[in-house]
Amino acid sequence: MFTILDLVQPDNLAEAYQILSDKRNNTILGGCAFLKMGKKRINTGVDLTKLKLNYIQETDGFIEIGAMTSLRDIETHPLLTEHYNGVLPQSLRDIIGVQFRNGVTVGASVYSKYGFSDLITALLSLDTEVELFKAGRMPLADFLSKPKEKDLLVRLWIKKTKRQASYLSFRNSASDYAVLNVAVSMLNNRWTIAVGARPSKAAIAISASALLSLEGATSETIEEAAKRTSEELSFGTNTRGTATYRKALCRALVKRGIMEVLACKSN
Amino acid sequence: MQIELTINDKAVKWEVANDEFLADTLRSHGFLSVKKACDTSCCGLCTVWMDGKSMLSCSVLSLRAHGKKITTIEGLPKEAEEFAQILSAEGAEQCGFCSPGFIMSVLAMKNELVNPTEEEIIHYLTGNLCRCTGYMGQLRAIKIYLGVA
Ligand SMILES: Cc1cc2nc3c(=O)[nH]c(=O)nc-3n(C[C@H](O)[C@H](O)[C@H](O)COP(=O)(O)OP(=O)(O)OC[C@H]3O[C@@H](n4cnc5c(N)ncnc54)[C@H](O)[C@@H]3O)c2cc1C
Ligand code: FES
Ligand code: FES
Numbered sequence: 001m002f003t004i005l006d007l008v009q010p011d012n013l014a015e016a017y018q019i020l021s022d023k024r025n026n027t028i029l030g031g032c033a034f035l036k037m038g039k040k041r042i043n044t045g046v047d048l049t050k051l052k053l054n055y056i057q058e059t060d061g062f063i064e065i066g067a068m069t070s071l072r073d074i075e076t077h078p079l080l081t082e083h084y085n086g087v088l089p090q091s092l093r094d095i096i097g098v099q100f101r102n103g104v105t106v107g108a109s110v111y112s113k114y115g116f117s118d119l120i121t122a123l124l125s126l127d128t129e130v131e132l133f134k135a136g137r138m139p140l141a142d143f144l145s146k147p148k149e150k151d152l153l154v155r156l157w158i159k160k161t162k163r164q165a166s167y168l169s170f171r172n173s174a175s176d177y178a179v180l181n182v183a184v185s186m187l188n189n190r191w192t193i194a195v196g197a198r199p200s201k202a203a204i205a206i207s208a209s210a211l212l213s214l215e216g217a218t219s220e221t222i223e224e225a226a227k228r229t230s231e232e233l234s235f236g237t238n239t240r241g242t243a244t245y246r247k248a249l250c251r252a253l254v255k256r257g258i259m260e261v262l263a264c265k266s267n
Numbered sequence: 268m269q270i271e272l273t274i275n276d277k278a279v280k281w282e283v284a285n286d287e288f289l290a291d292t293l294r295s296h297g298f299l300s301v302k303k304a305c306d307t308s309c310c311g312l313c314t315v316w317m318d319g320k321s322m323l324s325c326s327v328l329s330l331r332a333h334g335k336k337i338t339t340i341e342g343l344p345k346e347a348e349e350f351a352q353i354l355s356a357e358g359a360e361q362c363g364f365c366s367p368g369f370i371m372s373v374l375a376m377k378n379e380l381v382n383p384t385e386e387e388i389i390h391y392l393t394g395n396l397c398r399c400t401g402y403m404g405q406l407r408a409i410k411i412y413l414g415v416a
Contacts (some may be wrong), residue, residue: 004285006270007330033308033326036288045285045328072320097394099314099372175309175393219405 004045017045017133017152028152029118030108031070033100041065053107054070056080058160065156067107071119072098074106084126085264087183092121096175111153113144113201116177120144121196122167124204127159135147144201163187166260168253169197172240179241180249184257189213193225193257195250198235205229208254217262270333274298275342283329289315290324292332293339300340300367311395314368314375315339323377323394340367346374350412357411361403365397373409382415 010016020026026044029035035042039084053066056077063079074080075089095101095118110120110130122139128140133152140156165185169178178197191212196202208228215221235246271280274296283292291312293301302312306325313325316338340347347370354360354370369392376383376391383391388409397405410416 002286007285029328031326032328033323034325037307042286049331093390096308097311097372098375098391099311099323099394100308100326101310102317102320103322103327115311 002038002040004029006044007047008044009047009050009150011050013051013133013152013154015107016048016051019044019046020150020152029110030068031104033104033169034108034112046179048082048107053154059157061160062157063160065106065158067105067111067153067155069106070102071095071104071106071109072101074119075101076193077241083160084163084165084185087122087167087185088119091118091169091181091183093227094118094169094171094175094178106156107153110140110143111151112158113148115199115201116197117202118167118169118178118181118196121181121194121253122165122183123156123158124196124202125165125167125185125192126163126193127161129157131155131157141204144203146222146246161187164261164264166257166264168257168260170249170253177240180246180253182253186212186261189216189226191217191258193229193254195233195254198233198246198250199238199240200234200236203233205232205254207232212258217258222255222258225258228249235257270330272332272334273336281329284401285330287329288325289322289327289329289332289337290312292329293324295338298339299339302364302367304364309396310368311372312365312366312368313393314371316375319375321372334364338371338391340371343371343374350374350408353408353412354405357408359400359406359408361399365385365395365399369395369397369405373412377413383388383413384415388413400410 023043027042029045029047053068055066057064071092075092080088129137130140130143131137131154153232163185167183169181181196191209193205193209208225212225230247230251235243237243290303304312305309308323310325314321315324317335372395
């Protein structure tokens with residue numbers, strides 16, 4: 001079980017960041033469900049409750065999501081159920097249960113870059129930017145490829161567009177971590193294919209996405225894009241599945257994802 | 268630190284440790300309906316409401332209850348008894364250890380979903396595990412309780 005020696009509830013972000021940086025073991029407290037599973041000895045726990053980071057709103061053509069927003073709020077908020085074919089709510093629905101999703105936060109879920117993450121894969125298929133207190137605002141893909149640095153994730157920005165999207169995951173049993181997950185999206189015939197739980201963190205299949213964008217989605221290019229995704233991304237083995245199994249799953253899920261997006265378009 | 272909260276409509280001031288979890292605080296103050304089983308967010312036995320939303324009290328820091336309205340099954344005797352009677356009539360209870368958390372989730376679902384389908388009911392309750400029954404009795408009981416049988 002983790003321990004927290006001191007606790008602070010800063011009044012502003014600068015103070016929160018300062019305390020976080022003061023000592024190696026000072027730690028931001030999100031919903032604490034994941035922290036609780038470890039044995040970390042936290043010197044000062046930084047509780048962001050007073051910073052009012054629990055919100056979802058529309059700002060200048062973006063959907064803005066505060067770091068302390070719960071996964072359940074994302075799942076049920078009209079802005080997110082009504083955009084991108086509800087791909088974000090869809091990605092969250094199999095994470096444990098409602099009570100769990102009421103407690104865990106989006107900031108922790110994205111900042112931690114968990115390989116198994118359902119949310120990150122779905123966000124990666126959209127035009128998502130991450131705003132960190134020190135490192136500033138950057139595309140989610142850039143954040144994921146950066147080495148991990150101590151920072152405070154403040155909010156997410158998702159460009160509000162008519163992007164059509166679809167999310168699929170394969171689980172050995174309900175509410176277990178995904179063996180593999182896939183999100184596919186399309187805006188003005190430009191496609192994005194993201195694959196997560198490989199089991200390493202989610203990544204965009206750049207070549208396969210470009211193929212569909214350049215040549216359009218026909219039965220041949222869909223087959224080719226699914227195959228190319230499974231070849232250009234790497235897969236690993238863990239207790240949930242082997243690399244070979246994941247590669248085969250990837251091909252099937254990507255194909256289904258593309259078909260689902262096409263079905264959205266014709267609706 | 269000291270937290271001020273409302274527990275089952277009664278205002279209280281409690282002293283809690285920085286790393287104390289709500290399930291432990293509630294149990295130490297006599298709210299023994301709140302069970303702890305997995306203690307890793309997986310079983311739903313510790314479900315209580317925070318400002319009307321169901322939460323896993325084993326995984327929520329007690330300090331987060333400051334200024335909030337916490338409800339345990341002790342605070343909902345009428346609703347709990349009504350549903351528990353249907354549960355037992357449908358043979359959906361054996362050891363009963365999962366029942367308080369399960370009932371809190373069912374009551375939260377009743378407040379949140381209007382005329383849910385069977386699929387919506389099952390999905391809403393995936394976070395509540397029961398090691399004794401096969402869930403079918405519980406599903407029958409819920410449908411009767413919600414009038415969607
Ligand atoms: C049993 C279990 C099963 C799970 N299953 C799944 C699953 O199937 N799919 C899935 O996608 N996810 C799953 N998760 C992960 C979950 O969805 C959350 O992402 C995770 O619990 C972290 O959220 P939290 O609010 O609990 O974070 P915490 O435990 O509070 O924090 C986690 C880390 O993030 C840091 N942190 C918190 N907030 C910030 C911030 N704003 N800026 C910078 N750092 C921050 C903390 O310091 C800590 O290091 C699971 C988690 C658990 C415990
Ligand atoms: S004891 Fe809280 S979820 Fe199992
Ligand atoms: S009745 Fe025994 S765990 Fe559910």
